[in-house]
Amino acid sequence: MKALLIGMGTIANDIRSLLENRAVELCGAVVHRDTDREADIPIFRQERLEEAAERADVIVECAGGAAVRAYAQRIAAIGKPFVLTSVGALAHQPTAQALLDMPDLVVTNGAIGGFDVLRSAALLGFDRVSITTTKKAPTLMQDWMSKDERTRLAQLPAGQTARVFDGDPAEAIEKFPSNLNVATALAWATAERDLSDGRISPESLRTSLARVRVELIGNGSDDPTFHDIEAAGPAGDFTFRISSAPSPHNPSTSALTAISIVGDLLDLAGR
Numbered sequence: 001m002k003a004l005l006i007g008m009g010t011i012a013n014d015i016r017s018l019l020e021n022r023a024v025e026l027c028g029a030v031v032h033r034d035t036d037r038e039a040d041i042p043i044f045r046q047e048r049l050e051e052a053a054e055r056a057d058v059i060v061e062c063a064g065g066a067a068v069r070a071y072a073q074r075i076a077a078i079g080k081p082f083v084l085t086s087v088g089a090l091a092h093q094p095t096a097q098a099l100l101d102m103p104d105l106v107v108t109n110g111a112i113g114g115f116d117v118l119r120s121a122a123l124l125g126f127d128r129v130s131i132t133t134t135k136k137a138p139t140l141m142q143d144w145m146s147k148d149e150r151t152r153l154a155q156l157p158a159g160q161t162a163r164v165f166d167g168d169p170a171e172a173i174e175k176f177p178s179n180l181n182v183a184t185a186l187a188w189a190t191a192e193r194d195l196s197d198g199r200i201s202p203e204s205l206r207t208s209l210a211r212v213r214v215e216l217i218g219n220g221s222d223d224p225t226f227h228d229i230e231a232a233g234p235a236g237d238f239t240f241r242i243s244s245a246p247s248p249h250n251p252s253t254s255a256l257t258a259i260s261i262v263g264d265l266l267d268l269a270g271r
Contacts, residue, residue: 001269004056005029006049006071007063008039010250011085014258015062016041022262023269027055032067046071053078058268060261065089065177072098083108083264085257087188088180091173091209096202103199106268107188109260110181112227114240115189121235122190129190130213131183132228137218139252140164142175156220165216172214182227183214190231225254 068089
């Protein structure tokens with residue numbers, strides 16, 4: 001099976017390493033702008049997306065939410081299986097509408113695990129769903145914050161924590177866009193598959209996004225990022241804590257993201 005990447009950053013490099021000597025071959029990568037980065041696969045500018053996709057069996061996005069929003073209509077029109085990594089893009093309604101109509105959309109778990117049991121439990125629905133992400137405090141600083149807020153996060157003493165945000169993914173996308181993927185992925189996993197073929201409609205995803213509560217905690221200690229997930233409904237109560245190792249190419253990216261994508265690709269190759 002041949003896969004076309006959209007993006008050539010940290011996640012793409014991790015995917016390339018993990019796919020060595022496996023049943024999936026990378027046939028190229030689409031980038032937004034010219035790059036002089038050395039690569040052992042063909043590189044295409046975004047204007048040539050459709051041409052590049054002709055040689056691929058599956059398209060894999062690892063370029064960020066802005067790229068998904070920009071290319072969603074074109075990707076949907078190509079009609080090939082599509083692996084979505086920047087799940088937060090589904091919180092953007094026009095993008096969700098385009099992608100959810102695709103019969104072969106694969107929404108990767110990314111940096112979060114335990115979603116298989118949540119997808120099963122979603123058949124009976126959920127009463128509440130929440131995710132609390134705890135990160136090094138300085139990484140949560142945003143340009144819109146006041147000087148005092150940024151200083152507080154930058155100088156938070158070791159052993160102390162500070163709540164930075166409490167709301168739903170729709171609010172989080174405006175204030176903390178880089179932290180939205182995990183919250184939207186959780187909404188996806190806990191949404192009702194309300195269409196006859198088992199897919200999720202845009203309406204069902206909107207309902208699920210509104211149900212998820214997102215909390216961001218700044219940690220003054222130099223601990224790794226971790227996510228606490230809780231969900232409760234007729235099928236039971238579920239609690240997960242996920243703390244994955246960083247990517248060997250970039251400590252700010254979870255290694256589990258590329259691992260999850262490669263797992264999805266191998267599943268597709270084995271069908």
